[in-house]
Amino acid sequence: MFFIPGFVISIATFPGVILHEAAHLFFCKINKLAVFDVCYFRIGNPAGYVVHETTSDFKKAFMVGMGPFFVNSFFCIVFCSAAFMPAWELEVSDPLAYFFYWLGLSIGMHAFPSTQDMQEIWRLMPAEARKFNPLAVISYPIVGLVYVLNLARVVWADLGYGIAIGILAPLAIFHWLV
Amino acid sequence: MLLLNGKPICLSCAQIKAQEAKTGGYNLEFAKIIDPTICGLCKTDYGSSELPVVGGMPACTNCAKGLYERPYPGWLKLTMAGLLLLLAGSLWRGVPYFKAGRHLVLAERAMDRNDYKTASAHFAEVLKVSPKAQKVLLLGAKANLMSGDIGGAQKFLNQRETYDSNELFMEVSGLWNRALNAYKKGVEAKKLYDSHQEEEAARLMHEASNEYPQSRDLAVAAMEYAAGIAFDHKDYDGFLRIYQAGLEKDPQDPSLIGGVASALACKYAVTGDLSYRKQAEQMLEKSRELSQQSPEDKARFEEFAERFHYRLESRVIIDKAEYDRRFRQEAKH
Numbered sequence: 326m327f328f329i330p331g332f333v334i335s336i337a338t339f340p341g342v343i344l345h346e347a348a349h350l351f352f353c354k355i356n357k358l359a360v361f362d363v364c365y366f367r368i369g370n371p372a373g374y375v376v377h378e379t380t381s382d383f384k385k386a387f388m389v390g391m392g393p394f395f396v397n398s399f400f401c402i403v404f405c406s407a408a409f410m411p412a413w414e415l416e417v418s419d420p421l422a423y424f425f426y427w428l429g430l431s432i433g434m435h436a437f438p439s440t441q442d443m444q445e446i447w448r449l450m451p452a453e454a455r456k457f458n459p460l461a462v463i464s465y466p467i468v469g470l471v472y473v474l475n476l477a478r479v480v481w482a483d484l485g486y487g488i489a490i491g492i493l494a495p496l497a498i499f500h501w502l503v
Numbered sequence: 504m505l506l507l508n509g510k511p512i513c514l515s516c517a518q519i520k521a522q523e524a525k526t527g528g529y530n531l532e533f534a535k536i537i538d539p540t541i542c543g544l545c546k547t548d549y550g551s552s553e554l555p556v557v558g559g560m561p562a563c564t565n566c567a568k569g570l571y572e573r574p575y576p577g578w579l580k581l582t583m584a585g586l587l588l589l590l591a592g593s594l595w596r597g598v599p600y601f602k603a604g605r606h607l608v609l610a611e612r613a614m615d616r617n618d619y620k621t622a623s624a625h626f627a628e629v630l631k632v633s634p635k636a637q638k639v640l641l642l643g644a645k646a647n648l649m650s651g652d653i654g655g656a657q658k659f660l661n662q663r664e665t666y667d668s669n670e671l672f673m674e675v676s677g678l679w680n681r682a683l684n685a686y687k688k689g690v691e692a693k694k695l696y697d698s699h700q701e702e703e704a705a706r707l708m709h710e711a712s713n714e715y716p717q718s719r720d721l722a723v724a725a726m727e728y729a730a731g732i733a734f735d736h737k738d739y740d741g742f743l744r745i746y747q748a749g750l751e752k753d754p755q756d757p758s759l760i761g762g763v764a765s766a767l768a769c770k771y772a773v774t775g776d777l778s779y780r781k782q783a784e785q786m787l788e789k790s791r792e793l794s795q796q797s798p799e800d801k802a803r804f805e806e807f808a809e810r811f812h813y814r815l816e817s818r819v820i821i822d823k824a825e826y827d828r829r830f831r832q833e834a835k836h
Binding site: 343347350358360361363365377379403410411414415416417421422425428499500503 | 570571572573575576579589590594597600604608636637638639
């Protein structure tokens with residue numbers, strides 16, 4: 326396992342950061358939460374951020390916190406779909422395919438919500454779970470998993486996730502369709 | 504101005520108090536005084552009108568609207584639209600890749616159910632788009648080798664000069680060497696047969712067929728050589744058994760059916776038992792029907808049918824060479 330500074334990874338995979346923040350903004354807008362500041366990308370930690378109004382509505386907090394996970398995962402699969410067949414299965418040297426692979430994997434690598442993204446969910450989750458809110462109940466394993474995966478970023482869990490959904494998901498979908 | 508314990512305090516005094524707290528080792532909590540009549544964003548003073556609070560900050564209607572309806576920047580919208588257009592173009596351009604991918608999936612499925620002929624046909628389609636992929640070439644070669652087509656396997660393997668060594672490569676390499684060795688023995692056996700060393704030729708061809716059992720050519724040759732020896736030894740029961748065993752493996756092969764017909768005709772010629780004649784004629788008819796699909800099979804059938812009828816009518820058993828010598832060379836003169 327080798328160490329690469331976080332800012333280098335952010336620069337190399339900047340489209341993922343931008344899409345992650347754009348997804349946060351999107352879910353803030355559709356949930357009518359005020360947004361005070363947005364940074365789509367910068368060289369620093371965090372590489373991007375959205376400062377938004379807090380909410381006591383668990384559903385809104387869940388959507389804003391977890392939204393980028395679903396959006397980035399979706400676009401990772403979409404962009405990698407154009408690339409997995411020539412680049413992975415057929416070993417055809419196609420620059421456009423490699424571009425989409427880089428784009429898709431960059432996006433997939435930034436799918437995980439950060440621990441800051443999860444704070445609102447974490448704060449509201451226990452009370453909602455006690456009320457048997459199904460979303461809150463299923464959030465427990467999701468939040469647990471995301472925390473573990475965030476810790477596992479040091480062993481490239483984010484890249485592993487990107488590869489898993491960027492290669493395996495299009496492959497599985499294709500096999501299912503044929 | 505700030506608030507300390509609910510009382511207002513100016514910034515300079517707050518700094519002094521904070522320094523004292525730090526030296527004394529205790530904490531002080533300062534709060535910012537928020538004037539609910541001044542917009543926290545545009546700083547406009549609305550006099551005595553209190554503004555609605557957004558995220559703990561007073562905000563006027565204009566500014567609040569901006570907070571809730573923050574637009575995406577133009578560069579982001581343009582980039583996303585451009586990427587989606589490029590993606591659509593790339594997917595359209597990638598149609599041949601997806602078609603090849605479909606053939607690859609179907610080929611792998613055929614391999615899983617040991618349907619190597621179907622797999623080989625699908626791999627040939629993949630090859631048109633992906634002529635260098637090691638996995639495709641090795642699997643294609645394997646499918647051909649497993650269906651007994653060494654020439655087809657060679658076409659796949661010749662696409663690359665070198666291969667990375669892995670489990671599949673070792674497997675295909677082993678298969679290839681075994682098949683090649685068997686074919687060399689087959690060629691050697693043919694030479695022996697042509698020089699009338701039939702017994703040795705049959706033994707070597709049998710060995711070759713055992714070494715590469717997937718090859719139908721070697722299996723048929725081994726069977727024909729063995730049947731030829733039985734025929735030469737006038738062992739017509741053995742001759743019949745050999746062709747019947749072959750027919751069990753491939754019941755739709757017109758030449759194997761013809762072989763059974765030939766053996767039954769020999770049995771009739773020797774015994775005069777009409778049931779053999781009847782069976783022989785039935786088999787010949789079946790062979791005729793199946794040989795109509797290919798010109799080569801049809802020609803082979805017509806040549807054989809002539810000798811067959813001679814055998815049934817005369818009850819004289821002679822091989823093709825003798826028949827040719829007696830009747831066909833005369834016809835030429």
